[in-house]
Amino acid sequence: xxxxxxxxxxxxxxxxxxxxxxxxxxxxxxxxxxxxxxxxxxxxxxxxxxxxxxxxxxxxxxxxxxxxxxxxxxxxxxxxxxxxxxxxxxxxxxxxxxxxxxxxxxxxxxxxxxxxxxxxxxxxxxxxxxxxxxxxxxxxxxxxxxxxxxxxxxxxxxxxxxxxxxxxxxxxxxxxxxxxxxxxxxxxxxxxxxxxxxxxxxxxxxxxxxxxx
Amino acid sequence: xxxxxxxxxxxxxxxxxxxxxxxxxxxxxxxxxxxxxxxxxxxxxxxxxxxxxxxxxxxxxxxxxxxxxxxxxxxxxxxxxxxxxxxxxxxxxxxxxxxxxxxxxxxxxxxxxxxxxxxxxxxxxxxxxxxxxxxxxxxxxxxxxxxxxxxxxxxxxxxxxxxxxxxxxxxxxxxxxxxx
Numbered sequence: 001x002x003x004x005x006x007x008x009x010x011x012x013x014x015x016x017x018x019x020x021x022x023x024x025x026x027x028x029x030x031x032x033x034x035x036x037x038x039x040x041x042x043x044x045x046x047x048x049x050x051x052x053x054x055x056x057x058x059x060x061x062x063x064x065x066x067x068x069x070x071x072x073x074x075x076x077x078x079x080x081x082x083x084x085x086x087x088x089x090x091x092x093x094x095x096x097x098x099x100x101x102x103x104x105x106x107x108x109x110x111x112x113x114x115x116x117x118x119x120x121x122x123x124x125x126x127x128x129x130x131x132x133x134x135x136x137x138x139x140x141x142x143x144x145x146x147x148x149x150x151x152x153x154x155x156x157x158x159x160x161x162x163x164x165x166x167x168x169x170x171x172x173x174x175x176x177x178x179x180x181x182x183x184x185x186x187x188x189x190x191x192x193x194x195x196x197x198x199x200x201x202x203x204x205x206x207x208x209x210x211x212x213x
Numbered sequence: 214x215x216x217x218x219x220x221x222x223x224x225x226x227x228x229x230x231x232x233x234x235x236x237x238x239x240x241x242x243x244x245x246x247x248x249x250x251x252x253x254x255x256x257x258x259x260x261x262x263x264x265x266x267x268x269x270x271x272x273x274x275x276x277x278x279x280x281x282x283x284x285x286x287x288x289x290x291x292x293x294x295x296x297x298x299x300x301x302x303x304x305x306x307x308x309x310x311x312x313x314x315x316x317x318x319x320x321x322x323x324x325x326x327x328x329x330x331x332x333x334x335x336x337x338x339x340x341x342x343x344x345x346x347x348x349x350x351x352x353x354x355x356x357x358x359x360x361x362x363x364x365x366x367x368x369x370x371x372x373x374x375x376x377x378x379x380x381x382x383x384x385x386x387x388x389x390x391x392x393x
Contacts, residue, residue, distance in 0.1 A: 012331065015330075017328070022246075025228070029249065032254050033217060034217070126281060128278070128364030201278075204278045
């Protein structure tokens, strides 16, 4: 057989099995999607309910008081802080990381003694997120860990800081000034990944980190 | 139309493609089904990030990443690093010897045997080559779409495709020589 590489491409297209989903899988996926859609609907309704309550309260108060109440709330303010910190980290080459390493066993111990919590640090180069280092940052009035990753040519910052008394929260996405953000809360820590990459890609990193904690 | 209904209309039709890719990457029906289910839940979660472009390439990128996360956790041995710049002759040798497979000369000539041979050879390829070949030859994705899904530059996609095809050809050759 003296076929060139072109032939083996043709061979795959012709001879390799195209595996099709079973009816059973179709049902499973449908059910899982309905479950997921149902789960996300509830918090959304609660969110609406909360917003309605807040609006009602605002209406009762004076205009000046209403103005102060309309200032960005917790999540919005933190998202803004994180985008600002992310942009600042990109402004000069050595703003990004205080400890530069692709080795989690170098980056993780670096935080010890600098923070009163232990952020999860791991390299996910195989999934497209290469660990590049870490630094200290400041989010929500607290010292936070910023762990940096490279995703293709993009820099991703993952901010981690303690969530005092907050319940776990599933990943939720924001977009701001062209950056994607994915935030979640797990095991007493708040996380927020930010970068100029697709939210779905950040979601992959979020899921990897969530598996770790 | 609700978000779920929009998702069902634009993404769910690509279930076969999702399963095909997951099945080739995990090499197992049961695992592929688990991965596909997880990938769809993830896709729905990040549905808002899908812009007007191709929902199939978008979904396959999520399936690919879900597969790799799963492989990393459950079958780290599958995640062999490949040398994108290195020579491949050594790989080809070891692949040819990796699995004895069927070596009955009579079945080789049958068309079903040819299919089996190609399937086995493709399954044996390192996952980094297998994924680009499946995305290109079976799913017909563009180089750019594959590069985005696999998180590597387009040049790497092209060289992996070329090397993957060459490895596949050599593996099949070795098998056929043994059979005859």
